[in-house]
Amino acid sequence: LLTGARAGAGHAAPAVLERAIHVHPYAEAFERLREASDEYVAACGHRPRVFLASVGAPADHLARTNYSRNLMEAGGFEVTGGAGYADADGAVEAWREAGTEAAAIAVICGKDEQYPTLVPELARGLHAAGVRTVILAGNPGANEGAYREAGVDRFVFVKCDVVGVLRGLLVEEGVLS
DSSP: OOOOOOOEETEEOOOSSSSSSOOOOOHHHHHHHHHHHHHHHHSSSOEEEEEEEBBSSSHEEEEHHHHHHHHHHHTOEEEEEEEEBSSHHHHHHOOOOOOOTTTSSSEEOOTTTHHHHHHHHHHHHHHHOSSEEEEHHHHHOGHHHHHHHHHHHHHEEEOOHHHHHHHHHHHHTOOOO
């Protein structure tokens, strides 16, 4: 809040701040999430985990796989998977092969044209295998209701509330309260 009076014809008096401005680095929210993840590592021996259920050829999933990997790592998650599985069954099997320490969170990565048939099969398969939270990489648009009905719990995409999504996932993992 700036205040000041005119000092005369055409001259403004210096502005005075009524309250101090608190500077917050842009990355501060992410730093707090990673600090919480570091504390979790000290207590549990590993970071909270996310599995990338990437399906198809690299051209089909790589953009969303990389986006999801970077997003999750920025929040302090350990990311596994993302190899580009042939189909939904291959992705679910890869999650199972990860063993008892497998991630409770999985992100489906593919291309929009695959999603109407891939998402229902893969989301249901991941939940049935033991995944707690299924995320879809990409803006669901008009298909959101159908994807949620199929078992998708969250969505990540450009311009989503990244910090809110990461914070929510860390709460679900017991990293934050």
